[in-house]
Amino acid sequence: MEHVASKAIEDHWDVEEIRNEFPLLKNTMHGKPLVFLDSAASSQKPRVVIDAISQYYSSQHANVHRGVYALSANATDLFEAAREATRAFIHAQYDHEIVFTRGTTESINLVAHSFGQKHLNQGDEVIISAMEHHSNIVPWQMACEANGAKLKIIPLLDDGTIRIEDVRDLISNRTKFISLVHISNALGTINPIQEVIDLAHHHDIPVMIDGAQAVPHLPINVVELDVDFYAFSGHKMYGPTGIGVLYGKEKWLEDLPPYQGGGEMIKKVTFEKTTYNELPFKFEAGTPNIAGTIGLKAAIDFLGDLPSTSIEQHETSLLEYGTSLLKELPGLHLIGTAPNKAGVLSFIIDGLHPYDIGTLLDHQGIAVRTGHHCTEPIMDRFGIAGTVRASLGLYNTHEELDQLASAVSKAINMLK
Amino acid sequence: MEEIVKIQDEIIDEFSFFDEWMEKYEYIIDLGKKLPLVEDQYKNEQHLIHGCQSQVWLHCEEKEGRLFFSADSDAVITKGIIAMLIRVLSGQKSEDIAKCDLYFIDRIGLHEHLSQTRSNGLTNMIKQMKMYGIATKASSYE
Ligand SMILES: Cc1ncc(COP(=O)(O)O)c(C=O)c1O
Numbered sequence: 001m002e003h004v005a006s007k008a009i010e011d012h013w014d015v016e017e018i019r020n021e022f023p024l025l026k027n028t029m030h031g032k033p034l035v036f037l038d039s040a041a042s043s044q045k046p047r048v049v050i051d052a053i054s055q056y057y058s059s060q061h062a063n064v065h066r067g068v069y070a071l072s073a074n075a076t077d078l079f080e081a082a083r084e085a086t087r088a089f090i091h092a093q094y095d096h097e098i099v100f101t102r103g104t105t106e107s108i109n110l111v112a113h114s115f116g117q118k119h120l121n122q123g124d125e126v127i128i129s130a131m132e133h134h135s136n137i138v139p140w141q142m143a144c145e146a147n148g149a150k151l152k153i154i155p156l157l158d159d160g161t162i163r164i165e166d167v168r169d170l171i172s173n174r175t176k177f178i179s180l181v182h183i184s185n186a187l188g189t190i191n192p193i194q195e196v197i198d199l200a201h202h203h204d205i206p207v208m209i210d211g212a213q214a215v216p217h218l219p220i221n222v223v224e225l226d227v228d229f230y231a232f233s234g235h236k237m238y239g240p241t242g243i244g245v246l247y248g249k250e251k252w253l254e255d256l257p258p259y260q261g262g263g264e265m266i267k268k269v270t271f272e273k274t275t276y277n278e279l280p281f282k283f284e285a286g287t288p289n290i291a292g293t294i295g296l297k298a299a300i301d302f303l304g305d306l307p308s309t310s311i312e313q314h315e316t317s318l319l320e321y322g323t324s325l326l327k328e329l330p331g332l333h334l335i336g337t338a339p340n341k342a343g344v345l346s347f348i349i350d351g352l353h354p355y356d357i358g359t360l361l362d363h364q365g366i367a368v369r370t371g372h373h374c375t376e377p378i379m380d381r382f383g384i385a386g387t388v389r390a391s392l393g394l395y396n397t398h399e400e401l402d403q404l405a406s407a408v409s410k411a412i413n414m415l416k
Numbered sequence: 417m418e419e420i421v422k423i424q425d426e427i428i429d430e431f432s433f434f435d436e437w438m439e440k441y442e443y444i445i446d447l448g449k450k451l452p453l454v455e456d457q458y459k460n461e462q463h464l465i466h467g468c469q470s471q472v473w474l475h476c477e478e479k480e481g482r483l484f485f486s487a488d489s490d491a492v493i494t495k496g497i498i499a500m501l502i503r504v505l506s507g508q509k510s511e512d513i514a515k516c517d518l519y520f521i522d523r524i525g526l527h528e529h530l531s532q533t534r535s536n537g538l539t540n541m542i543k544q545m546k547m548y549g550i551a552t553k554a555s556s557y558e
Contacts, residue, residue: 030437353491355470355536356445359529360493363437371469385490386469414442415492 013310019395021046021302032365035400040185040213040344040391041369042235045299049239052298053291064290065264065281075290082293083280089300090230091221092247096279099253100288103244104212105135107231108179110246110283111208114256116143119176127170127178129154129162130381131187134374136179136210149176156381160187160336164195171203178207182214186375186389187336188319188344190214197227206252212236216393217315217342219308222247234292238393239299243292246283253279260285311394315343318392318401325405329412335387343392346373349408352415354386360411361388366404417512423504424520431524440525441493448496454488465544467537470494474541476548483510483548487541494536497521497529505545514549518542 019025024044027034036044062072064079086098101107120126126140130153137151144151152170154162167178178200183190193209200207208229211220216237222230229252234243248256258265258276262285267275276282303311322345326332331350349357358370371386372379379386390404434440454463458475465472470491477484485506489495504520505513521527530539 353470355491356493358469360441363441414438415445 013307013314015314015395015397018306019397021048022395023047023050025395029365029367030363032363035366035403037390037392037396037400037404038367038369039216039393039396040236040389042241043216043238043393044395045240045295046238046302048302049295049298053240053295056291056294061290063287078297079288079290079293082297085297085300086245086293089220089304090215090245090247091223093223094250097247097250097253099246099248099280099283100293101231101244101246102242102289103233103235104133104210104231105139105233105244107229107244107246108136108208108210109139110259111229111231111248111256112139112143112179114259115177115206116147116149118255118257120144120147120149122148123174124149124176125152125172125174126150127152127154127167127175129180129191130156131160131162131184131189131191131375131378132179132181133185133210133212134376136181137377140179150174153377154180156378159338160184160189160378161338161340162189162191164192164199167196167199171199171205175203175205178205179210180207181210181212183211183217183342183344184336184375184378185213185344185391186346186373186378186387187338188341188346189336189338190218190340190342192340193227194225197225201226213342213344216303218312228252234296234299237299238302240292240295243289243296245296250279253283258282258285262286264288306394314394315392315396318396318398319343319345321398322390322392322401322404325401326408329405329409331412332408335382335384343396345390345392346387347389348384348387349412352412354388356415357388357408357411360414361404361407364403364407364410366407368404417509417516420504420508420512420516424518424523427500427504427520428523444496444500444526445492446496447499448489448492448494451488451495451499451502454486458486459488465537465540467494467540470536472498472537472541474544476545478510478548478552481509481552482507483513483545483552485545489537491536494529494538497526497538498541501542501545510549510552512549514546 022044060075062075064076066072083095083098087095126144126149128140140151154166180191180196182193197207206228209227211230211232215232228249230247232245235241265277265282265285267277326347333348335346354370358368361368369389373389454473454475459473463473463475465474470489472489474487485502487498489498
């Protein structure tokens with residue numbers, strides 16, 4: 001059945017066909033058809049993902065890497081097949097460069113903690129940007145604090161972009177690491193990560209990219225990028241919550257000490273000394289989220305069946321259309337107007353509070369996010385408390401953006 | 417306590433005339449615009465109740481065992497709901513404030529504004545109002 005649907009999608013980009021794959025999109029909210037514009041927070045799930053998880057728990061579940069019995073061996077095969085699918089999805093070289101985590105947040109914490117412990121010393125510096133999600137700020141603050149290092153911040157320009165010159169100026173002989181978001185969840189800015197990686201490598205500095213918002217929108221090739229670490233979450237790319245990925249170059253994953261201790265990650269344990277397991281298990285302490293990996297693989301397969309250029313084309317067309325509609329509304333200002341931008345429409349309206357707008361949109365069936373989007377430094381940079389953010393997924397339609405614009409317009413009238 | 421129940425019932429009655437969410441919110445927005453602001457001297461960190469989405473400032477004065485509230489918020493819908501809370505609680509006896517059940521919020525369909533995810537400062541404001549009630553009640557027995 002799933003095959004039939006994906007076949008149809010191959011032939012032409014039919015958004016209605018795609019929407020049919022997502023059961024939740026048929027929901028109503030406050031009695032109105034749901035217009036879901038919060039995929040940057042978490043996307044909805046296609047039926048193939050839901051079915052894969054359900055089937056796993058109904059007939060395939062056992063713990064992995066443990067039992068000699070067939071059921072456990074099969075679960076292990078499914079789990080490792082998910083790793084292989086993830087490797088192929090981001091074009092990594094080896095399966096063992098794929099570490100399963102709980103999400104982007106845990107992936108970043110792992111690197112910040114383990115890299116910090118081994119390589120950060122008094123007076124060293126770590127560079128991040130002013131547009132990071134809190135999950136790419138706080139772990140580095142903690143690592144810097146623990147090891148006496150300093151955090152340096154790449155400034156933001158008014159349109160929500162950064163300049164490579166500013167990165168160059170920040171790099172010193174004490175710079176040990178650069179961690180940068182690929183696509184900003186609050187602004188939509190697509191960062192020039194290739195330039196940053198090349199520049200950093202010129203100075204022998206490793207780079208981590210927070211790809212949470214990028215993987216659902218763009219094809220990723222970690223080998224071509226030559227990135228040292230790349231982190232993302234399943235739930236923002238049409239997969240389940242509670243599963244995420246850390247890609248790390250083999251040489252780095254070999255080099256770093258483990259993050260958590262426990263079962264799975266060890267080779268041999270005595271009370272005197274433990275030897276750690278090989279990659280990637282060294283970083284996967286405890287029973288993993290097996291169902292999550294199976295759902296993730298289903299999401300990867302689902303995306304793989306869609307032509308990826310069409311995802312980009314569709315979302316770019318939505319973004320342009322939405323931008324033109326919102327710009328017409330009185331007093332509305334878009335926050336984040338980078339020339340190279342992905343599906344995020346973050347805005348404020350003169351004299352109106354995002355909370356009020358969000359509430360009135362909710363009652364019109366429109367799901368958007370309001371507030372600081374876990375990026376308080378960005379809000380400080382623009383001198384605002386928060387924004388209303390509509391974010392796009394591959395299932396959104398032009399009609400939904402018409403509805404957004406008319407609902408915002410109604411909210412303005414009610415609040416003025 | 418009777419007074420608190422009576423005012424809540426009045427509000428529920430007033431809301432029963434609205435057929436549509438829009439009318440209800442227009443009314444709340446209107447209340448929010450009318451709410452007397454907290455005097456600027458009280459709009460400081462000490463009176464601020466943090467919310468992730470919107471902020472609330474709350475000031476309380478006691479006169480003869482009764483509490484008088486004034487409040488403000490940066491979001492007008494939050495402010496409108498505050499106006500109703502003040503209508504119900506301001507001028508009431510501190511012990512009544514401490515133990516009353518604010519059922520009207522649910523009954524007029526605004527419980528969603530008190531959910532944790534909204535994090536608009538309202539839940540904490542109600543807690544704070546009740547804390548004032550408990551505190552003045554306790555001190556009056558000393
Ligand atoms: C850019 C960015 N980085 C990191 C995260 C954190 O992802 P998670 O909560 O899945 O760990 C998010 C999610 O909001 C994000 O948008």
